Amino acid sequence: LFPDAVTDRGRRHLLELAERARQGTPGGVVILINWPRARYFLPDYHTDLEFARAFLEVKKDIAFIPIAVEWSDSLSLIPPVRHVTIPWALIEREAADCGSYILILHLARDRMIEVGKLGSLHFRKGYYLYVGSAKKNLTRRINRHLRKRKNFHWHIDYLRDRADYAQALAIRSSDPLECALAKAIEKIAHWKTPAFGSSDCGCDTHLFGMTHDPAQDPAFVEILQYFRIGRLREEL
DSSP states (O other), rough: OOSSSSSSHHHHHHHHHHHHHHOOOEEEEEEEEETTTOBBBBTTTTTTEEEEEEHTTTTTTTTEEEEOBBTTTTOOOOOOOOOEEEHHHHHHHHHSSSSEEEEEEEEEEEEEEOOGGGGGEEEEEEEEEEEEEEESSSHHHHHHHHOOOOOOOHHHHHHHHHSEHHHHHEEOSSSSSHHHHHHHHHHTTTTOOTSOTTTTSSSSEEEEEEESSSSGGGGHHHHHHHHHHHGTTTTT
């Protein structure tokens, strides 16, 4: 998957190459994957949807050549250099602004917080992982959660207002994954807040707590990787 961060420059490069190709100057992109076992290449639509959309938009105008390579200790190529498949149909289906997300919040100290109809709840210091979803406009939903200034509507709005840190991780998909994702995170969480954010489904809660940063937890990273790409392995 590429990129691992939003690359507006990369998106512009694709569009500029395509425009030159339409004017008569052929072009292409060679993608070097420094992992010889790689079999597939996809634009990381979870991280940068606009790059993925541009990737799809220009596929008929420019050549994409993803190759898997391996290097020796002397930095010379170890043969063979292997061409990697791009699963275009899967990308077209999955690279949409819908799916699930994990909102990671941090409280530096214990707090009592009024949470709508749930009343006053005790939140211990640490990291909180909230699982949500949006059938459309996922980016807008995530951006709303990251803002502090807004009218409070969901349970998470009250906790976000008191958090000193917020990060969101998108999991774009054509399948509903919210509840399965919540159940997976529950297994590695250190505590949970009952009835939080789960009034419209059968889950006990969609809010979980951890004593340490989940981004540094291998079990959490494994869950994120599975829901982003591992679950699609059979289709690939």
